[in-house]
Amino acid sequence: xxxxxxxxxxxxxxxxxSGGASWASFIRFWSSVxxxxxxxxxxxxGSILGTLVPQGDPSGVxxxxxxxxxxxxxxAIGAHNVYYSWWFLSLLAVFFFNLAMSTWFVCLPRxxxxxxxxxxxxxxxxxxxxxxxxxxxxxxxxxLIAVLRANRFRVFAFPNGQIVADKGRASKFxxxxxxxxxxxxxxxxxxxxxxxxxxxxxxxxxxxxxVNEIVKVAHQQGSLAAGHYNWSVGLEKFxxxxxxxxxxxxxxxxxxxxxxxxxxxxxxxYVNKPLRIDGVTFYQSFWxxxxxxxxxxxxxxxxxxxxxxxxxxxxxISRRVDIGTGQYFLYLPDQRSPLQVIDLNxxxxxxxxxKGQSTTLSGEKxxxxxxxxxxGLQVKADPGIPxxxxxxxxxxxxxxxxxxxxxxxxxxxxxxxxYLLSGVANRGRFTFQQELLKIRSQLGTTA
Amino acid sequence: xxxxxxxxxxxxxxxxWGVLAAVIFFWTEIIGKQKWARLAGxxxxxxxxxxxIGAMVMRYYYAGYPPLSNLFESLxxxxxxxxxxxxxxxxxxxxxxxxxxxxxxxxxxIGFASILPARLKDAHPLMPALQSYWLKIxxxxxxxxxxxxxxxxxxxxxxxxxxxxxxxxxxxGGTGGGTLALEGGSTFGQTRTQSTAxxxxxxxxxxxxxxxxxxxxxxxxxxxxxxxxxxxxYWSWDPKETWSLITWLVYAGYLHARTTRDWRDQRSAIFAxxxxxxxxVTYLGVNYLAQGLHTYGSLL
Numbered sequence: 001x002x003x004x005x006x007x008x009x010x011x012x013x014x015x016x017x018s019g020g021a022s023w024a025s026f027i028r029f030w031s032s033v034x035x036x037x038x039x040x041x042x043x044x045x046g047s048i049l050g051t052l053v054p055q056g057d058p059s060g061v062x063x064x065x066x067x068x069x070x071x072x073x074x075x076a077i078g079a080h081n082v083y084y085s086w087w088f089l090s091l092l093a094v095f096f097f098n099l100a101m102s103t104w105f106v107c108l109p110r111x112x113x114x115x116x117x118x119x120x121x122x123x124x125x126x127x128x129x130x131x132x133x134x135x136x137x138x139x140x141x142x143x144l145i146a147v148l149r150a151n152r153f154r155v156f157a158f159p160n161g162q163i164v165a166d167k168g169r170a171s172k173f174x175x176x177x178x179x180x181x182x183x184x185x186x187x188x189x190x191x192x193x194x195x196x197x198x199x200x201x202x203x204x205x206x207x208x209x210x211v212n213e214i215v216k217v218a219h220q221q222g223s224l225a226a227g228h229y230n231w232s233v234g235l236e237k238f239x240x241x242x243x244x245x246x247x248x249x250x251x252x253x254x255x256x257x258x259x260x261x262x263x264x265x266x267x268x269x270y271v272n273k274p275l276r277i278d279g280v281t282f283y284q285s286f287w288x289x290x291x292x293x294x295x296x297x298x299x300x301x302x303x304x305x306x307x308x309x310x311x312x313x314x315x316x317i318s319r320r321v322d323i324g325t326g327q328y329f330l331y332l333p334d335q336r337s338p339l340q341v342i343d344l345n346x347x348x349x350x351x352x353x354x355k356g357q358s359t360t361l362s363g364e365k366x367x368x369x370x371x372x373x374x375x376g377l378q379v380k381a382d383p384g385i386p387x388x389x390x391x392x393x394x395x396x397x398x399x400x401x402x403x404x405x406x407x408x409x410x411x412x413x414x415x416x417x418x419y420l421l422s423g424v425a426n427r428g429r430f431t432f433q434q435e436l437l438k439i440r441s442q443l444g445t446t447a
Numbered sequence: 448x449x450x451x452x453x454x455x456x457x458x459x460x461x462x463x464w465g466v467l468a469a470v471i472f473f474w475t476e477i478i479g480k481q482k483w484a485r486l487a488g489x490x491x492x493x494x495x496x497x498x499x500i501g502a503m504v505m506r507y508y509y510a511g512y513p514p515l516s517n518l519f520e521s522l523x524x525x526x527x528x529x530x531x532x533x534x535x536x537x538x539x540x541x542x543x544x545x546x547x548x549x550x551x552x553x554x555x556x557i558g559f560a561s562i563l564p565a566r567l568k569d570a571h572p573l574m575p576a577l578q579s580y581w582l583k584i585x586x587x588x589x590x591x592x593x594x595x596x597x598x599x600x601x602x603x604x605x606x607x608x609x610x611x612x613x614x615x616x617x618x619x620g621g622t623g624g625g626t627l628a629l630e631g632g633s634t635f636g637q638t639r640t641q642s643t644a645x646x647x648x649x650x651x652x653x654x655x656x657x658x659x660x661x662x663x664x665x666x667x668x669x670x671x672x673x674x675x676x677x678x679x680x681y682w683s684w685d686p687k688e689t690w691s692l693i694t695w696l697v698y699a700g701y702l703h704a705r706t707t708r709d710w711r712d713q714r715s716a717i718f719a720x721x722x723x724x725x726x727x728v729t730y731l732g733v734n735y736l737a738q739g740l741h742t743y744g745s746l747l
Contacts, residue, residue, distance in 0.1 A: 033703050036703060037700045037703050037704055040696045040699055040700045040703075041696070041697075041700055043696060044693045044696045044697060044700075047689050047690075047692060047693050047696075048693060050684060050689060051686040051689050051690060051733070055684065083684045198679070198680070243572040247572060247574075248574070248575065249572065249575070250575045250578065251575055270575070271575035271576055271578070271677060272575070272576065272578055272579040272581075272673075272676055272677045273676075274676060274679065281679065283677075283678065283679040285678065285679065378678070378679040380679050380680075385675065385681070388671075388681060389672065392668040392671065392672075393668070395664055395668075396661055396664050396665050396668060399660050399661040399664050400661040402657055402660070402661070402702065403654075403657045403658060403661065427650075427653060427654070427657065428650070428654060429646070429650055430540065430646065430647055430650045430651070
């Protein structure tokens, strides 16, 4: 019996007896491995498209050097957002349907067959079916069994002198376990999508935000997300460590968490070390210059500044402010540059201030204390994570089992007392042949 | 520090010359049918292996981080894994011609590593996103799987060459299937014919992919877990992520085609070669295709 050489396209219990031929052919089609391979390759092709076309909003496609017609086609099929396009998601749905069908109608029946002990086989069938055959010296049956057991085979001896043995049945669980793992990942992914949220919060030092406010601006929120948090997060401190003046070593934020019924607590986060509280995780994700701290006259204040992109000043920030009777344009290229001040009445630069420097504008003393940095937090809740991780490790276990080879051997006693040894291995045939030779030499040398 | 860099260079030289010698010896084996040449080739590969270990240890020592963060370091790791797997197979199975496939690949990788510009070669301090113990785990798993796929590719090419030669010699005789025939019960051992060599290369391609496949799965997964700790999402369809999944899918297709439909012979070897192309895109090509998280262009 060789499961490896039988035609295996046919599902084992697709019996057409009662349900009719259409049901049987439905099952045969949807559980077929051929369909599976086709879908796997189609998903791979779709994924390739997503790595070639800029993903995100359509502007990426519009700005790329292509003919207008090509752009239209790409946008029409959602190539700028492949992984969430209707056809890619449908492909995944069909794939998982195929996976479910083949697990139920192919993997399970096959596993049931494989777990049965191998059946005895006549010598003539051994010669017909097994290319790997060896004649063994005349040897006592007990000794033969002992040698096979020493080689960690599971041995079945029959009264007529026939011996059947097998080894490595664990490999037969490979497909089933891998498929279960893939389903687990799917369920976890759905749980992530439906029950989680993902948001971003740029916080200035001293700022405190209720977590509910952060959830409100989430760019991704599942319909079943818990969504109600009665506590807040604040930024106590944000700073960077440098290897040298141009190379950042690490970004740190000290977060203050205020929960009702708990004393306020402070936690440090940095890249690769998020904070998890009540199912919400805070990641150090980005940062930026959001304004300048100025003191004008007696009062000090933080001037919120906007991205200056619309003035073609990329990456820098600017703001129009009124100081005294005058109007000024404040411009800060980055967090280490001096603050530039332009008088909007004359359109002339009137001051360039380093940190801590002062000048007089419209009769007021203006001091540039420092740039105001914000720490960008990625904030999310993802109840799917444990499920996804469980799925990950199930898949790894499953595919690792595939490395084991399932070996079955048959021994028939001949009239002259010799044995004919033959067998099949579903993989690792070269090593299997070596193993057969080893068994023979073990019998030969000890005879 | 400079002394340590100099020692690293000596180890890289040892790797280079060891593998170059192996290439020459293995091809001598094929052309001249010299038995000693094969041993000399394996010795060259072993020297190269020692060189790759030495170079990585030196870099770890003077740079102070696991040497897996730029292209040169990853090539070094890949060559180390490739030579390690090769030596294991050589030791266990003593296959003919396998070295002749493995050595040129290792040599091309070293050649590539040595012409890299300094910015991709020299040790640089780690950026924040890379400062994690997952760096060691994730990158080394990926490199081990790549190494297995590189060797599987080499074996598949040798298979196709032998297959073509067999066909020419036998004018369409049987394919594959070297067998242990009944040998009258008296002689031990096995006669190696060309068809057993063919069966061997078919088998070793399959087994190398069976090795690379779970390791790649584990590599992708540890990458996901790391990404979840660093960026807050375990999967973001970043081009490198996506291509590693594509590679995994192609090999999944290979394994399904093979185990369930009994696809052996050339079709299987060609599938293995397609998988290898996908590995190359994942490893090197992606960085030219698109900007993604793995290029570390932005802050993180």
